[in-house]
Amino acid sequence: MNFELESYVAQILKDIREKGIEAVKEYSRKFDGYDGEFLVSEEEFEEAERQIPEKDKKIIKRTIERIWEYHEKQLENDKLYIKNASLYGIIYKPVRRIGIYVPGGKPLPSTLMMVGVPAKIAGVKEIAVTTPPKNGKVNPYVLYVAKLLGIKEVYKLGGIQAIGAMAYGIGMKKVDKIFGPGNKFVNEAKRQVFGVVGIDSLAGPSEIAVIADESANKEYVLYDLLSQLEHGKDSKAWLLTTSRELAEYCSRDGIEVVLCKSLEECAEKANEIAPEHLEIITKEPLKLVDLIENAGAIYLGEYTPVPAADYFLGVNHVLPTGGAAKFSGVLTVMDFMKRISLAYVSREEFLAERYLGIRLAEIEGLEMHKKSMEVRR
Numbered sequence: 001m002n003f004e005l006e007s008y009v010a011q012i013l014k015d016i017r018e019k020g021i022e023a024v025k026e027y028s029r030k031f032d033g034y035d036g037e038f039l040v041s042e043e044e045f046e047e048a049e050r051q052i053p054e055k056d057k058k059i060i061k062r063t064i065e066r067i068w069e070y071h072e073k074q075l076e077n078d079k080l081y082i083k084n085a086s087l088y089g090i091i092y093k094p095v096r097r098i099g100i101y102v103p104g105g106k107p108l109p110s111t112l113m114m115v116g117v118p119a120k121i122a123g124v125k126e127i128a129v130t131t132p133p134k135n136g137k138v139n140p141y142v143l144y145v146a147k148l149l150g151i152k153e154v155y156k157l158g159g160i161q162a163i164g165a166m167a168y169g170i171g172m173k174k175v176d177k178i179f180g181p182g183n184k185f186v187n188e189a190k191r192q193v194f195g196v197v198g199i200d201s202l203a204g205p206s207e208i209a210v211i212a213d214e215s216a217n218k219e220y221v222l223y224d225l226l227s228q229l230e231h232g233k234d235s236k237a238w239l240l241t242t243s244r245e246l247a248e249y250c251s252r253d254g255i256e257v258v259l260c261k262s263l264e265e266c267a268e269k270a271n272e273i274a275p276e277h278l279e280i281i282t283k284e285p286l287k288l289v290d291l292i293e294n295a296g297a298i299y300l301g302e303y304t305p306v307p308a309a310d311y312f313l314g315v316n317h318v319l320p321t322g323g324a325a326k327f328s329g330v331l332t333v334m335d336f337m338k339r340i341s342l343a344y345v346s347r348e349e350f351l352a353e354r355y356l357g358i359r360l361a362e363i364e365g366l367e368m369h370k371k372s373m374e375v376r377r
């Protein structure tokens with residue numbers, strides 16, 4: 001736990017809670033150099049669309065199709081069954097209003113595709129997007145993706161102030177759940193507002209671990225490791241290998257190299273790290289999958305590099321970091337749905353089984369619970 005970061009973010013969120021829009025404006029000026037309207041106008045959407053070359057529009061549409069195809073298979077049906085003329089089960093309903101954070105230090109329009117598509121498949125009705133402006137503007141590709149997904153509410157807001165605004169409903173209607181990755185400040189702010197709103201997961205600075213043996217192509221492995229370090233100075237990369245030659249080749253700034261005696265030892269190290277992404281580039285990568293317990297995503301073989309998954313495979317690139325893969329996983333359509341328990345009990349079953357509840361209410365000393373079950377005829 002980084003206590004310095006925790007109290008830094010807590011202070012800014014407290015300020016935002018107490019002073020409202022004035023604090024949001026102040027932090028926006030301070031961290032994003034922005035002092036204008038937060039809500040993106042219709043004209044700005046139109047201008048963004050004009051700026052995008054036709055060939056890029058096709059790239060974006062095809063990528064959205066691939067993400068859609070992968071995610072629509074995740075939608076689960078309500079699960080209901082009948083027993084003794086009673087109805088039991090779970091039904092699913094979409095979260096009504098969500099906020100999506102789209103990183104903007106290096107603007108990531110692909111992230112809006114990754115969060116917006118499953119939200120749409122789930123049937124979320126209201127979507128607000130926040131993303132930090134650069135020179136007063138939102139990246140045109142982000143606005144174009146928003147337009148394709150039918151999202152009209154986009155705010156020029158970044159960092160902690162964006163998370164505070166969405167969670168407390170400042171300068172916009174409060175959201176029910178916040179989605180999307182971000183840097184360490186965004187990630188910590190999301191962690192701290194959990195409870196006021198829901199959050200998808202702790203998707204912070206990118207990480208990659210690669211398990212590779214002597215059969216792996218050295219150049220492929222090195223570029224995969226460097227690809228995730230490129231996201232920023234807080235990103236992490238680990239090489240877990242049985243090959244001394246590969247270990248030496250990849251010993252560069254920012255890459256933590258661990259030379260292991262066996263692939264089983266590599267797998268155990270990976271489980272300790274619980275990386276966001278784990279690539280396995282060995283002679284028989286499938287054989288290792290059973291040994292992996294903790295990873296946000298596992299990509300196998302030479303032709304599944306993380307950047308392919310970041311962009312076009314269709315799999316989701318919003319993934320837990322910082323060890324959070326020990327208790328959470330990749331973003332799916334079902335993260336946009338709430339589970340609601342449903343029961344409709346028949347008189348016959350109620351009268352036959354209520355002795356269980358009546359005795360349990362006695363054991364717990366809850367008189368009115370007992371009465372509620374006893375009074376029924």
Ligand SMILES: NC(=O)c1ccc[n+]([C@@H]2O[C@H](COP(=O)([O-])OP(=O)(O)OC[C@H]3O[C@@H](n4cnc5c(N)ncnc54)[C@H](O)[C@@H]3O)[C@@H](O)[C@H]2O)c1
Binds near residue numbers: 102
């Ligand atoms: N885990 C995932 O699923 C996933 C997916 C995509 C991207 N990412 C990560 O998202 C991150 C994006 O980071 P980014 O910085 O490019 O964009 P960002 O939008 O997350 O953060 C930029 C904002 O941070 C705020 N900020 C910067 N310095 C600050 C300070 N000192 N105090 C308070 N606020 C400050 C500013 O408001 C700025 O607009 C990267 O680390 C990337 O690796 C993770």
Ligand SMILES: N[C@H](CO)Cc1c[nH]c[nH+]1
Binds near residue numbers: 206228
């Ligand atoms: N690697 C990031 C997830 O950690 C996702 C991303 C977006 N654009 C490029 N990469």
Ligand SMILES: [Zn+2]
Binds near residue numbers: 206227228231307310
């Ligand atoms: Zn990436």
